[in-house]
Amino acid sequence: MERIGKIGRLGRLVLLLGALAAVTAFGAACGDDEPDFPTRDVEWFVGFAAGGGFDTASRIIADKMSDDLGVNVVVRNIEGGGGRRAAQEIAGADPDGYAISIMNMPNQITAERLDPEDVDFNELSWVGRAVIQTYGMYTASANDFNTPEDLQGMPDVRFCLSGLAGHSFLVASVTTEVMNIAWNPVTGYRGQETQAGLLRGDCELALGPIAGTTLTAVQGPDFKVLWMYSSERFGPVPDAPTVDELGFPELGGSKFANNGLVAAAPGTPDDVLEILANAFDSALQDPDVVAGINSAGMDVVRLTPDETAEVVEGMDGIVSEYLETVRQKSQAQ
Amino acid sequence: MFEAFLDGLAGMGSPAVIGAIVLGTTLGVLFGVIPGLGSVIAMTLILPFTFGWDPIIAMYVFAGIIGTASTGGGVPAILLNTPGTIANVCTTFDGFPMTRRGEGGRAIGLAATASALGTLFSIIVLAALLPLAEVMLRAFTPPDFFWLIILGLIAVTFASRQNMAKGLAAGGVGILIALIGFSPVFGVRRYTLGSEYLWDGIEIVPLVIGFFALSELIVYTSRGGSIARDASVNLGGFKQIMRGAVEVFQYKAILLRGSVIGTVIGAIPGAGGAVANFLSYSTAKQASKTPELFGTGYPGGVVASESSNDAKDGGILLPTLTFGIPGNGEMVILMGAFVLHGIQPGRDLLVNRLDIVWAIILGVIAAQVLTTIIILGGGAWLARISLVPVKYIAPFVAILSFIGVYAVRSNIWDVALAVFAAIVGFSMRRAGFPLITAVIGFVLGQLAEEKFTQSLQISGGGYSIFFTRPVSIVLLLAILFMLGWSMYKAAKKNPAPQAAES
Numbered sequence: 078m079e080r081i082g083k084i085g086r087l088g089r090l091v092l093l094l095g096a097l098a099a100v101t102a103f104g105a106a107c108g109d110d111e112p113d114f115p116t117r118d119v120e121w122f123v124g125f126a127a128g129g130g131f132d133t134a135s136r137i138i139a140d141k142m143s144d145d146l147g148v149n150v151v152v153r154n155i156e157g158g159g160g161r162r163a164a165q166e167i168a169g170a171d172p173d174g175y176a177i178s179i180m181n182m183p184n185q186i187t188a189e190r191l192d193p194e195d196v197d198f199n200e201l202s203w204v205g206r207a208v209i210q211t212y213g214m215y216t217a218s219a220n221d222f223n224t225p226e227d228l229q230g231m232p233d234v235r236f237c238l239s240g241l242a243g244h245s246f247l248v249a250s251v252t253t254e255v256m257n258i259a260w261n262p263v264t265g266y267r268g269q270e271t272q273a274g275l276l277r278g279d280c281e282l283a284l285g286p287i288a289g290t291t292l293t294a295v296q297g298p299d300f301k302v303l304w305m306y307s308s309e310r311f312g313p314v315p316d317a318p319t320v321d322e323l324g325f326p327e328l329g330g331s332k333f334a335n336n337g338l339v340a341a342a343p344g345t346p347d348d349v350l351e352i353l354a355n356a357f358d359s360a361l362q363d364p365d366v367v368a369g370i371n372s373a374g375m376d377v378v379r380l381t382p383d384e385t386a387e388v389v390e391g392m393d394g395i396v397s398e399y400l401e402t403v404r405q406k407s408q409a410q
Numbered sequence: 411m412f413e414a415f416l417d418g419l420a421g422m423g424s425p426a427v428i429g430a431i432v433l434g435t436t437l438g439v440l441f442g443v444i445p446g447l448g449s450v451i452a453m454t455l456i457l458p459f460t461f462g463w464d465p466i467i468a469m470y471v472f473a474g475i476i477g478t479a480s481t482g483g484g485v486p487a488i489l490l491n492t493p494g495t496i497a498n499v500c501t502t503f504d505g506f507p508m509t510r511r512g513e514g515g516r517a518i519g520l521a522a523t524a525s526a527l528g529t530l531f532s533i534i535v536l537a538a539l540l541p542l543a544e545v546m547l548r549a550f551t552p553p554d555f556f557w558l559i560i561l562g563l564i565a566v567t568f569a570s571r572q573n574m575a576k577g578l579a580a581g582g583v584g585i586l587i588a589l590i591g592f593s594p595v596f597g598v599r600r601y602t603l604g605s606e607y608l609w610d611g612i613e614i615v616p617l618v619i620g621f622f623a624l625s626e627l628i629v630y631t632s633r634g635g636s637i638a639r640d641a642s643v644n645l646g647g648f649k650q651i652m653r654g655a656v657e658v659f660q661y662k663a664i665l666l667r668g669s670v671i672g673t674v675i676g677a678i679p680g681a682g683g684a685v686a687n688f689l690s691y692s693t694a695k696q697a698s699k700t701p702e703l704f705g706t707g708y709p710g711g712v713v714a715s716e717s718s719n720d721a722k723d724g725g726i727l728l729p730t731l732t733f734g735i736p737g738n739g740e741m742v743i744l745m746g747a748f749v750l751h752g753i754q755p756g757r758d759l760l761v762n763r764l765d766i767v768w769a770i771i772l773g774v775i776a777a778q779v780l781t782t783i784i785i786l787g788g789g790a791w792l793a794r795i796s797l798v799p800v801k802y803i804a805p806f807v808a809i810l811s812f813i814g815v816y817a818v819r820s821n822i823w824d825v826a827l828a829v830f831a832a833i834v835g836f837s838m839r840r841a842g843f844p845l846i847t848a849v850i851g852f853v854l855g856q857l858a859e860e861k862f863t864q865s866l867q868i869s870g871g872g873y874s875i876f877f878t879r880p881v882s883i884v885l886l887l888a889i890l891f892m893l894g895w896s897m898y899k900a901a902k903k904n905p906a907p908q909a910a911e912s
Contacts, residue, residue, distance in 0.1 A: 158609045263867040265860040279868050372752040
């Protein structure tokens with residue numbers, strides 16, 4: 078019995094080793110289909126200063142993605158050139174999925190076209206859309222104009238803008254051309270300074286994402302939104318008409334919205350991109366993530382990688398179409 | 411409003427609030443003392459960690475940092491001739507000569523007390539002026555802003571203790587450096603030499619660290635010894651620090667003037683602590699019966715500098731809380747914190763979230779008191795730094811400076827720029843060109859260009875906009891008065907050659 082017992086233990090050992098070998102072999106076989114990704118931390122580049130809207134959204138999403146991927150998704154601020162440094166960094170990164178970056182679109186396409194640095198946004202491997210902010214045109218409530226017709230009758234409408242190279246300048250150039258409004262930019266207004274400029278009468282109009290503190294301001298008594306650059310009424314400002322309603326559908330849709338799009342390096346393998354996109358999309362479905370992004374003044378409207386690439390292509394087309402208008406106005410200053 | 415104040419006061423006893431104030435104060439002092447870091451980096455680093463915290467607790471942390479960094483920044487300005495923050499530059503003029511005389515402890519006592527009193531003054535003014543904020547901001551237009559900057563530039567040139575022509579030349583160099591980079595206003599690149607690094611222009615942190623900290627290190631390393639020339643000098647310890655703390659009250663007029671200037675300049679977006687610092691120092695010097703003492707280790711110079719740079723805290727909160735217009739980097743991060751915590755500045759904040767307003771106000775006061783205690787209590791120990799041989803301090807300061815430069819943008823080229831600026835700064839020192847004037851020309855040159863352009867865009871190209879608005883006229887008269895007063899004093903000091911000959 079003792080001998081049988083010993084053989085039994087040996088037998089069990091052999092069986093255990095056999096099972097281990099089988100599991101290992103099965104794992105190796107599965108490994109042929111599943112990419113060994115990620116095995117180390119993933120870097121998430123933000124081309125803007127810490128504390129801003131895109132930085133905040135990135136940190137919230139990256140934190141959730143870390144749980145899903147099983148590795149840290151580390152946010153790294155690579156400031157410079159209005160997001161250009163981060164764009165160049167991702168455009169030149171290894172196509173292994175270990176680096177992704179959030180882009181301010183179509184702002185960065187406009188900047189790239191006006192002052193080329195050889196970053197082709199259509200070549201990037203798009204993961205999805207992190208955030209969106211809808212643009213609107215607003216003014217001080219004290220001003221007595223309300224419609225494009227009112228503005229058409231004015232000699233020179235002044236717009237408070239950050240400068241002559243940003244997305245707001247492009248939207249202003251396109252809007253005034255389509256609506257036939259004579260205008261002039263007043264530059265150097267960033268963030269909330271714009272609202273002070275409107276109240277002081279430095280300018281008559283301002284435009285930008287209706288979100289965060291701007292949204293609160295236009296919901297108050299001092300400002301009014303003249304129209305939204307969308308085809309459907311904007312929930313937080315339901316009284317503001319859309320450009321479609323005003324008869325300018327060419328300015329509608331979400332063409333002029335501010336998008337935070339996330340990209341990986343050009344040529345990232347499809348299977349790696351899929352893992353990233355799934356973790357990214359899963360994070361955006363988390364109620365806490367959405368709440369965090371909403372509290373930072375932005376919305377979540379999810380896109381697949383293919384849809385994101387299409388959006389980028391569409392933005393590129395619009396910027397190309399109106400680039401000459403922008404250049405002419407810029408040179409006239 | 412009073413009820414919210416009492417609630418805020420009662421809430422300060424909770425362990426979480428005390429912990430938040432201690433955390434904010436510690437970070438503020440630490441980042442203020444280390445040259446080149448400062449409050450903006452401290453606030454930036456802590457910002458993401460506050461997500462999910464109670465907004466009130468988060469605001470106490472931020473208030474702690476805002477209220478303390480420039481106070482902490484006075485310590486290296488006094489002991490190492492290296493301003494901890496840009497707003498401590500004028501403290502070096504008299505604080506460092508005092509250290510060299512073996513009176514570093516006394517200077518620290520002066521600085522800490524002047525800072526505390528300046529902050530207290532500005533916070534009281536802030537609380538009183540909140541209801542009038544909107545009127546003040548609407549009154550200040552781009553041409554008014556332009557004249558204020560010109561006033562600042564002229565004041566800085568007068569503050570230069572060296573040759574006036576060299577001061578003007580250095581200021582001009584600063585303005586030229588400011589032109590480098592992509593101009594968002596005009597949408598063109600200027601003097602970037604095709605370099606992507608120069609696209610953003612010259613960053614102020616590497617420039618200032620190179621000019622002040624590293625070039626100073628070159629000077630002292632080549633000289634050897636310790637920062638205090640006579641290493642056997644007794645700095646006086648705690649008694650000397652307390653002597654300085656009490657002595658502040660001998661300079662009541664300078665203290666009050668510095669506090670008023672700091673508060674007013676702080677309330678104007680973009681002007682910031684550096685402008686307040688220079689205006690306060692130069693005005694104190696101009697008004698003094700003994701202007702020749704300024705720059706030689708005069709205690710009044712330290713009071714003028716440190717009262718103004720901390721008094722800006724109350725002023726700078728005014729446009730941020732009322733309009734959500736951040737006047738400097740600290741306020742930009744505070745705005746980021748507001749957004750992160752779902753707080754909306756403006757009427758909503760002032761009506762619905764007065765608890766947040768009072769958390770910030772009370773937090774700044776509490777942090778300032780705590781900082782003063784830390785610096786007065788630990789000043790004797792801190793003062794000993796100036797007796798340590800330079801060969802030990804130099805590597806320490808160099809490493810901290812490089813970490814500070816690199817930490818801001820994680821860009822190694824910023825470190826290279828700091829080294830280049832150190833060489834240029836050292837050469838300028840040798841040739842007698844004031845570095846301070848160059849840096850202020852750099853800072854104010856950008857703003858002046860922007861406000862000048864804005865003014866012309868508003869008027870459609872007409873220059874009359876600069877001479878027709880009431881605030882502009884007042885500022886213009888102030889400039890003319892300053893110029894006239896200086897010429898009068900110069901003429902009085904150096905009688906006409908004919909008179910001398912006769």
